[in-house]
Amino acid sequence: MALPLFLIGARGCGKTTIGRALSHALDYAFSDTDHYLQQATQQTVADIVASEGWHGFRVRETAALLAVTAPSTVIATGGGMVLADVNRHYMREHGRVIYLNVGVEILVARLTAKPEATQRPTLTGRPIADEMAEVLSQRAALYLQAAHYVIDATQQPEKIVQQILETLSLARAG
């Protein structure tokens, strides 16, 4: 039974894009915790945050993580999934955790190019570049702490998928 693969990283690092492609390459199922939450609640992330606050959203996010975890599944997680200890431990214990590492400048370029693809309420109400820098500085250590593998996710998507496959097969061989 193949362990689930959890993709973690900041908003815009490519969890959904790479997750889908990786699931096809491995012939795995694909789940996205943000998408699951929206389906389950019939609300957008912004709606949930507006009605229940970030704390309410985080509680639901943990439940979503447990709900989507299954063998032979690639799971794209929300950018803040690593904030809760319980989520980090759960992912490490139940599967392999892959951090898609992308620096602030590239994240901002992606998010400003296609803001509609990654709708999220701002965390601070400040300009996106400042906010991303602050959020990443707070979370970088948590992404590293949670990850079994760190992948350079600034490359072309096909290259990233290839690198993940190589890393996983090396890990299996070793």
Ligand code: ADP
């Ligand atoms: P996440 O799910 O981590 O928030 P997405 O997969 O939605 O990130 O990607 C955010 C944006 O960046 C999308 O517009 C996507 O097309 C783009 N993108 C994702 N990965 C790459 C990549 N490796 N190279 C260039 N653009 C990318």
Ligand code: MG
């Ligand atoms: Mg996503």
